[in-house]
Amino acid sequence: MILRGLLIAASGFLFIFSPGLPMSLLARGRAPIERGLLYWGIGLWLAALIPSLFIQSLLLQIFYPDHARTGFSGRPADYLLTLLGAFITALFVAVAMALLLRRRREQAGDLESKGMALGFGIGLIAQVFNGLILVGAGFRLMFGDASAPALQAAATIGLLDLVLSLLALVLFRPTLLVVSAVQGVMVARSVGGRWRYFWLAVLIDMVFAWAILGLKMALGGTNPGQVQLADPNSLISLVTLVYYGLAFGLAYRWLAGQMEYWNRATEAGAGRNP
Secondary structure (H helix, E strand, O other): HHHHHHHHHHHHHHHOOHHHHHHHHHHOOOOOHHHHHHHHHHHHHHHHHHHHHHHHHHHHHHOOOHHHHHHOOOOHHHHHHHHHHHHHHHHHHHHHOOOOOOOOOHHHHHHHHHHHHHHHHHHOOOHHHHHHHHHHHHHHHHHHOOOOOHHHHHHOOHHHHHHHHHHHHHHHHHHHHHHHHHHHHHHHHHOOOOOHHHHHHEEEEHHHHHHHHHHHHHHHOOOOOOOOOOOHHHHHHHHHHHHHHHHHHHHHHHHHHHHHHHHHHHHOOOOOOO
């Protein structure tokens, strides 16, 4: 019990602080990341989340009143419902980012880096409270409290399954950070007049959120949108790990290429100045 509690608590701290490493690596160089825009990104996510959750809850109650009792079961309506929810969230976040970036488009030379900073802010705050839940659950388990169903599952599940489940949770956070940053860059490009990038930003966010939900449902997950402390289905945990690993690698590599391009442009501009 103590070992399992330590693992869960440590995973909670990693969940909270893991976005710092890829962000610090990407922020190195001459292309600056405005710290103030990180805070704006946090506020934008909170502002976009409230109407998004309200609309999703309303649609859920209207078209799927038995969801609270039965959960998801892999029916076609489940896939459509989760896809619609992912689209609504992605749309509200992209609109909020576009409205703010439009006010800063007079500084078009670094508008894309501003969009990336906004995306970093969104990735930093999104789901952070789940890390606090993990820390609390770990300490409760260390002191022998397994009264909650999630804690009972963590106390009885196989150790390998628990580790796989926690790794999948931790990897989600830095992956969300870099995907949100990619979305921010795309929205910034759309503010410059190329509106197809706005819908590309919505598509990237929507597909990232929905694809793993669809995979989980296809593999038998009944509540794929919920953070599970201990998933007894090791196949779902393994698929989730691979999915987030691939998504992180693709998004990080693309952002690193963008940062290199911005740094070269900054150096070239500095070299032309007397």
